[in-house]
Amino acid sequence: MSHSHRFAELTALLRQHERYWRMSPFVHPTPAWCGENSALASDCIDLPDAALATLEADPYALQIWLQTRLPMLASLPELLKLPRAVHTATALPNQWAVAIPGRKWQQIAAFAGQSPHHAGCLLDWCSGKAHLGRTLAQLRQQSLVAVERDRTLCAEGGALATHVGISAQFVCADVLKEPVDLPANAQVLALHACGDLHRTLLRRIAQHPVAALVLAPCCYHLWLRENYSPLSEMAQAGDLSLDRNSVQLAVQEAVTSSDRIRARTATLAAWRLGFDSLQRELRGKDDYLTTPSLPQSVLQDGFEAVCRRIAGHKKLLVPAAIDWPHFQILGEQRYRRAQRLQLVRHGFRRAIELWLVLDLALYLEQAGYQVELTEFCARELTPRNLLLSASRNP
Numbered sequence: 001m002s003h004s005h006r007f008a009e010l011t012a013l014l015r016q017h018e019r020y021w022r023m024s025p026f027v028h029p030t031p032a033w034c035g036e037n038s039a040l041a042s043d044c045i046d047l048p049d050a051a052l053a054t055l056e057a058d059p060y061a062l063q064i065w066l067q068t069r070l071p072m073l074a075s076l077p078e079l080l081k082l083p084r085a086v087h088t089a090t091a092l093p094n095q096w097a098v099a100i101p102g103r104k105w106q107q108i109a110a111f112a113g114q115s116p117h118h119a120g121c122l123l124d125w126c127s128g129k130a131h132l133g134r135t136l137a138q139l140r141q142q143s144l145v146a147v148e149r150d151r152t153l154c155a156e157g158g159a160l161a162t163h164v165g166i167s168a169q170f171v172c173a174d175v176l177k178e179p180v181d182l183p184a185n186a187q188v189l190a191l192h193a194c195g196d197l198h199r200t201l202l203r204r205i206a207q208h209p210v211a212a213l214v215l216a217p218c219c220y221h222l223w224l225r226e227n228y229s230p231l232s233e234m235a236q237a238g239d240l241s242l243d244r245n246s247v248q249l250a251v252q253e254a255v256t257s258s259d260r261i262r263a264r265t266a267t268l269a270a271w272r273l274g275f276d277s278l279q280r281e282l283r284g285k286d287d288y289l290t291t292p293s294l295p296q297s298v299l300q301d302g303f304e305a306v307c308r309r310i311a312g313h314k315k316l317l318v319p320a321a322i323d324w325p326h327f328q329i330l331g332e333q334r335y336r337r338a339q340r341l342q343l344v345r346h347g348f349r350r351a352i353e354l355w356l357v358l359d360l361a362l363y364l365e366q367a368g369y370q371v372e373l374t375e376f377c378a379r380e381l382t383p384r385n386l387l388l389s390a391s392r393n394p
Helices: 005-017 037-047 049-057 059-067 076-080 101-111 131-140 152-164 195-207 233-237 244-249 259-283 297-303 303-314 325-347 349-365
Strands: 124-125 144-147 168-172 186-196 212-218 369-375 385-393
Touching: 005 076, 005 233, 005 349, 037 131, 037 325, 049 059, 049 325, 059 076, 059 325, 076 349, 101 131, 101 186, 124 131, 124 259, 131 144, 131 168, 144 152, 186 195, 195 212, 195 325, 195 349, 212 349, 233 349, 244 349, 259 297, 259 303, 259 325, 297 303, 303 325, 349 369, 349 385
Parallel strands: 124 144, 124 186, 144 168, 186 212
Antiparallel strands: 212 385, 369 385
C-alpha cells in the first residue's frame, strides 16, 4: 500500500468516526457518542478491572473487542499493519552498553539493526551524549557529527567518543532557534526526537538535502499550542484537523512504566478530576477548566493541598469549608468511569499516530526522497516504534 493511499484511507476513517475519538471523557464526562451508542457505553462502564487492564495492555485485543461493537472498524487493522524492517546488523558488544540505561540500549540496538548502511558521515540529531551515533560509528567505523543544545551533554558525549576511539564532532546548538549545517553526505539519525525537533529536521533536509535519514519520531504534541500544522501538501489539502488533545492521544500508552508510576499517575488523575468536579460547582459552569501539569511529588501533600494549589494557579477562590472527602471520592468515581470510556478513544491511538507519521513520510517524498515506513522493534520495548527510512532519489 502506498503512503498516499494509506494516508487517504486513514483520513477517511478518522473523519467518519471522529465522534468516538475527538472528545476525551476526562474533559467531557459523557462524550456525545454515549447517547448514540448506549450499549457500547454500558459495555465499557461495566468492565471489571482485570478486563480493563487486559484491553489497555493489548492493542490487538482492544481492536477485536471494539470491532464486535463497532463493525465499521473492520478495515482498521489492515491499515495499521506495517512491515518490520529487514536490515540486520552485527551483534553489538556488551561493553558498548556501558553508561547507557538498559531500555535505551535495547532501543538503540534495535534501531541500529534496522538502519541501512550509507557511506559518508553519521549525524546524530538532538543527540544527548550521542549514545546512538557513537554506537553506529563504532559499528561501521564512520565519523560522527552530533548536534545537541546542552553543553554538559556535549562535553560528556565527546569524552565517551574519545574513550572508544571514534572521530566525533559535537555541535552545541538549539536547533529550534538557529540553523545547523548538515553535510550533504550525512546519514541523519534521530531516535525519539520530540515534536518540533523532528519537524524542524525534516524542513531542514527538504531545503538542504542529505544522503539519508533514519527517524523514529516521538511526542508529537510537544510545543503544540493549538491545532496540528501538517507538513505535506496532501494533509494540508485534507479535511481532518487535529487539536493538541487529539495529537496527544497518539502517545497515551504506559507499557514501559513501572506499576508504582502507573498507580501514582492514576491517583493524580483522579485528584485532578476531583478538583474538576469542585471547580464546576464553585464557578457555576459545567465545563472543563484547563489546569497546569503537576509533578507526582505533590501527592505527598494530600488531596486538599493539591486542589488549593491548582485553584491558586487559576486564581479561583476556594471557601474554607469544603467537604474534601466528598470531592476526592467524586474524583475517584469519575476516574474509574473515564478510564473505561477512554478505551474507545484508545482504539484510535495508533491510527492517529500513523496519520501523523505518514504526513512526515509524504512530506519527505515531496522533497525528493524515497521513503520506507516500518516498525523497528516490538511495542513492549517502546510504543514509539515507527521508523522512517529515507534516501535521496537517484
